[in-house]
Amino acid sequence: MGKRVAMTGNDAAAEAMRQIDPDVVAAYPITPQTELMHKFAEYVADGKVSTEFVLVESEHSAMSATVGASTAGARAMTATSSQGLALMFEILHIASGLRLPIVMPMVNRALSAPLNIHCDHSDSMSCRDTGWLQLYAENTQEVYDNILMAVRIAEHPEVLLPVMICYDGFIISHTMEAVEILDDETAKRFVGEYQPKLQLLDVERPVTVGALYLPDHYFEAKVQQARAHQTAFTVIQEIAQEFTKLCGRSYDYFESYRMEDAERAIIVLGSAAGTAKEVVDRLRSAGERVGLIKLRVFRPFPHHELAKALGRTRAVAVLDRSIAFGSIGGPVYLEVRSALLDQRERVLVLNYVYGLGGRDIFCEDIGSVYEDLRRVIEMGSTETETIYLGVRQEKLEQPVHIEV
Amino acid sequence: MSGLREYMAQEERITGGHRACTGCLPMVSLKQALMNIKDPVVVGIATGCMEVVSTIYPYTAWNVPLIHNAFENAAATVSGVEAAYNALRRKGKIAKKIKLVAFGGDGGTYDIGLQSLSGAMERGHNMLYICYNNEGYMNTGIQRSSATTMGAWTSTSPDGAVKLGKQQLQKNLTEIMIAHDLPYAAQADIGHWKDYMKKVEKAAAIDGPTFINVLSPCTLGWKFPAEDGMSIAQMAAETCIWPLYEAEHGYRKLTYKPREKKPVREWLKMQGRFRHLFRTEHEPMIEELQRQVDRRWDLLLRLCGETP
Ligand SMILES: Cc1ncc(C[n+]2csc(CCOP(=O)(O)OP(=O)(O)O)c2C)c(N)n1
Ligand code: SF4
Ligand SMILES: [Mg+2]
Numbered sequence: 189m190g191k192r193v194a195m196t197g198n199d200a201a202a203e204a205m206r207q208i209d210p211d212v213v214a215a216y217p218i219t220p221q222t223e224l225m226h227k228f229a230e231y232v233a234d235g236k237v238s239t240e241f242v243l244v245e246s247e248h249s250a251m252s253a254t255v256g257a258s259t260a261g262a263r264a265m266t267a268t269s270s271q272g273l274a275l276m277f278e279i280l281h282i283a284s285g286l287r288l289p290i291v292m293p294m295v296n297r298a299l300s301a302p303l304n305i306h307c308d309h310s311d312s313m314s315c316r317d318t319g320w321l322q323l324y325a326e327n328t329q330e331v332y333d334n335i336l337m338a339v340r341i342a343e344h345p346e347v348l349l350p351v352m353i354c355y356d357g358f359i360i361s362h363t364m365e366a367v368e369i370l371d372d373e374t375a376k377r378f379v380g381e382y383q384p385k386l387q388l389l390d391v392e393r394p395v396t397v398g399a400l401y402l403p404d405h406y407f408e409a410k411v412q413q414a415r416a417h418q419t420a421f422t423v424i425q426e427i428a429q430e431f432t433k434l435c436g437r438s439y440d441y442f443e444s445y446r447m448e449d450a451e452r453a454i455i456v457l458g459s460a461a462g463t464a465k466e467v468v469d470r471l472r473s474a475g476e477r478v479g480l481i482k483l484r485v486f487r488p489f490p491h492h493e494l495a496k497a498l499g500r501t502r503a504v505a506v507l508d509r510s511i512a513f514g515s516i517g518g519p520v521y522l523e524v525r526s527a528l529l530d531q532r533e534r535v536l537v538l539n540y541v542y543g544l545g546g547r548d549i550f551c552e553d554i555g556s557v558y559e560d561l562r563r564v565i566e567m568g569s570t571e572t573e574t575i576y577l578g579v580r581q582e583k584l585e586q587p588v589h590i591e592v
Numbered sequence: 593m594s595g596l597r598e599y600m601a602q603e604e605r606i607t608g609g610h611r612a613c614t615g616c617l618p619m620v621s622l623k624q625a626l627m628n629i630k631d632p633v634v635v636g637i638a639t640g641c642m643e644v645v646s647t648i649y650p651y652t653a654w655n656v657p658l659i660h661n662a663f664e665n666a667a668a669t670v671s672g673v674e675a676a677y678n679a680l681r682r683k684g685k686i687a688k689k690i691k692l693v694a695f696g697g698d699g700g701t702y703d704i705g706l707q708s709l710s711g712a713m714e715r716g717h718n719m720l721y722i723c724y725n726n727e728g729y730m731n732t733g734i735q736r737s738s739a740t741t742m743g744a745w746t747s748t749s750p751d752g753a754v755k756l757g758k759q760q761l762q763k764n765l766t767e768i769m770i771a772h773d774l775p776y777a778a779q780a781d782i783g784h785w786k787d788y789m790k791k792v793e794k795a796a797a798i799d800g801p802t803f804i805n806v807l808s809p810c811t812l813g814w815k816f817p818a819e820d821g822m823s824i825a826q827m828a829a830e831t832c833i834w835p836l837y838e839a840e841h842g843y844r845k846l847t848y849k850p851r852e853k854k855p856v857r858e859w860l861k862m863q864g865r866f867r868h869l870f871r872t873e874h875e876p877m878i879e880e881l882q883r884q885v886d887r888r889w890d891l892l893l894r895l896c897g898e899t900p
Contacts, residue, residue, distance in 0.1 A: 211675075211676060211679035211680065211683075212672060212675040212676050212679055214672065214675075238674035238679070238682065238683070239679070240676070240678050240679045242671055242672065242675045242715070243715070244671070244707075244711055244715075245707060245708075245710070245711030245714070246667060246707060246711070247665070248665065248668070248708070249665060249668035249671070249707075249708050249711055249712075251741065252661055252665035252668035252669045252671075252672065252708065253668050253669065253671045253672030253675065254672055255661050255669060255672060256636065256661065256668070256669035256670060256671065256672025256673040256674075256675075256676070257672035257673065257675050257676040257679075258672075259659050259672075259673065259675075260672070260673045260676035260677060260680070261676060261680060261685075262672075262675070262676035262679055262680060264676070274770070278662060279661070279662060282661055282662060283714075292859060366744070386636055388657045388659055388673065389634055389657065389673070389676065389677055389686055389690060390657070390681065391632035391633075391656070391657060391688060391690060394654065394655055394656050394658070395656075395658075396647050396652035396654050396655045396657075396658045396660075397648040397658065397659045397660065398647070398658075398659055398660035398661055399647035399648070399652060399660070400643070400644055400647050400648050400649060401649045402648065402649070405649050405650070425594075507897055572722065
C-alpha cells in the first residue's frame, strides 16, 4: 500500500499537494516555505500535476488569487510563512468570511522586527482569530497526514472553512525524516473529487459574492461562521477516523502521552512535543507521574476535551512559542487556563514562553518545567507571571539598534 | 458596434435599483462596458462606490456573476478566477467561453491596487481591466487620489489659507499600463461614449491582458449638477487634459483630436471642486495647470506620430 521514504517537511507537504493535484495554486517565495514551492514547481514543470500555477507578485495577491479561484469552483491552495502570512491578514478574514475551503500549509517562522527567519509561532498565533481552522504538526509524517485530512475537513459541506496546516520552520520543514506516503490511488480516493458549492463561473446562475452586509445582516453571517467552527469539531474526528482506516495512524484534537494517572502535565504544540516526550519517558522510568498533551487542533479549540484530559492532574504547564503581548500569558495558555476554570478541583496552570526566533529548547529546559510543577503542587499556588524558558538574562539589556 | 437602438433592447447586465447618486457616471461606465462584450462575462470589482451601491445584501444589481474581494486586489482576484477557469476548462468542467472583466476605481487602481494590477498584467491573465476614474476616493468621502487633478478641492486637499487644493499633478496611469507592453491599453471618457464602446469591444476581443482607463465624472465629488456630467466628461477631451487614445503594444494612436484645443479653465469652471482657483489671486495655479496640460499633450502628440 503505502511506502516509507525519507523526506523533509516541505517535501512531504509538496508530496501531499501533488497527490491532491489542486486546480489552482498561487505561490510567492518566503523562507522557510520556499522549498515546498520549488518542489511543487518541479511537479508542475514535469506534468505530474494538472495545476494552474500562478506565480503572483505578493502574498496579498497569493491569497487574493486563491480566493478568486476558490470562488470560481476550483480546489485552490497556497502556502506561506511569517511576513507572508502577515501580508495576507486582510484576505484571511475574507477567505473564511466567504466560506471558502482553501487549504494552506503555513511554515512557522518568527515575525519582524527584529528580522529573524527561524521558528516560532508568532505568525500563525497572531492569525488565530481570522476564522481559519489551525492544525499543528509534530513531525513530517503529521505534516503530510494533516494536509490530506485538511482538504476533507475544509470542503465538508457543513464546514466550508479554510484550514492552515502549521509546522515548524526548519525544525520540521528542512529536516529529513522517515514518512509513510499513501499510494497515489488511495490518497486521491481519500481526498476525492471536489464538488464546489459556490461556482462563480456558472453564468447561467449568476451569483454575487462578497456583497455589502449592513447591520441587519452582518451579525448573522458571522454567527453562522462561528457555528461552522463548532461543526468542524465533529468533522475533524470523523475524517481522522476515516484516515486511520487507511493507514493505521490515529489522530485526535490532541495526543495524550502517558497521561494515565499523571499529576503533572505539559501542554505544547509542534516539534517541541518530540523533545518533551523524551523527558516524560525518562521521568516515568524514575517513577514520576508526569505526562504530556500535544495539541494538534488549535482552532477550533477543544476546551471540553482538554478539561477532561487534564481534570485529574494537579498542575499543568503550558509552553507557548509566541507572546501575546500585554496579556497574562501566551495564546495557548489563555485557552488552557479558560478551559480549566470550571474544574471542581483547581488545577494550577503555569505559563512558559520558549523558543522565540528559533532558540532551541533542550531536555533540561523541559525537565526544569516538570520540576517547577512539583514545587507549585507543594506550595499549593502558582505565580501568574510568564516564565521565559531559555532566555539569557544577561542579554535583556542589549540595545535594540546597532550603535556604531 | 451596435447602434443606440440595439443597446436599448439589450438585457441589462447591471440593473436599476442600485443606490448610486442621480447622475453618477461611473455606473454608466460599468453598464455600457458590459453591453459591449458579446461573450458571457464574469466580473470582479474592487471596494469603492460602485461595489457598495450595487450589492447591498440581500439585493444585487448584478445580473452576471460578480466577485468582490477587497479594495486593492480586484486584478489579483480575477487572476485566480482566470486560473480556475483555465483549469476547469481543461478538465472539461466548463464548456462556455467566458470573458473576465475587472473594475476598479482610481483609488483601487492608481494607488492601493497598482501592484496587484501590474502583477496581473505582467503575468498575462486573460482579462479586461477597466478603471472607472472619478478622480478621488468617493466612497470614503471624497479624498484625493493620485488621479485627482492638481488644484482640486477634496476632503484631504481643502483650499486653505496656505495650500490650494491638491498640490501634485495627476499620475499618468495609462502610460504606466502601456509600459506593460499590453496588446491593448486605452484612455476614454464616458462623454465620448461611442469611442469608449469601440475601445471596450476591441479590448474584450483580445485573449490577453487589456486595460481601459475611463474618465467618469462624479456629481458629488466634483460638485456639478447631476445633468452636466456628460458635457464635463466631453470637455476633458476638448481641453486635452484627458486625451482619448489607445495603444497596441506601445504603438499609440489618438482616437479623437479636438478641432480646436480649448483652454483648461473651460473644464475647471464647470466643476465646484475648482471654484477656489478662480479667485484672482489664485489665477497662477490655473496657468500652471495649463502649462502642464500643454506639455503632456505635446508629448502625446509626438508619441502618436502627430505634429504638435
Ligand atoms: C485596505 C483598505 N483601505 C482602505 C479602505 C477604505 N476604502 C474603501 S473604498 C475607498 C475609496 C475607493 O476609492 P476609488 O477606488 O477611487 O473608488 P470610488 O469610491 O471613488 O468609486 C477606501 C479608501 C478599504 N476598504 N480597504
Ligand atoms: S459619490 Fe460619485 S461615484 Fe459615488 S455614487 Fe455618487 S456620483 Fe457615483
Ligand atoms: Mg474614485
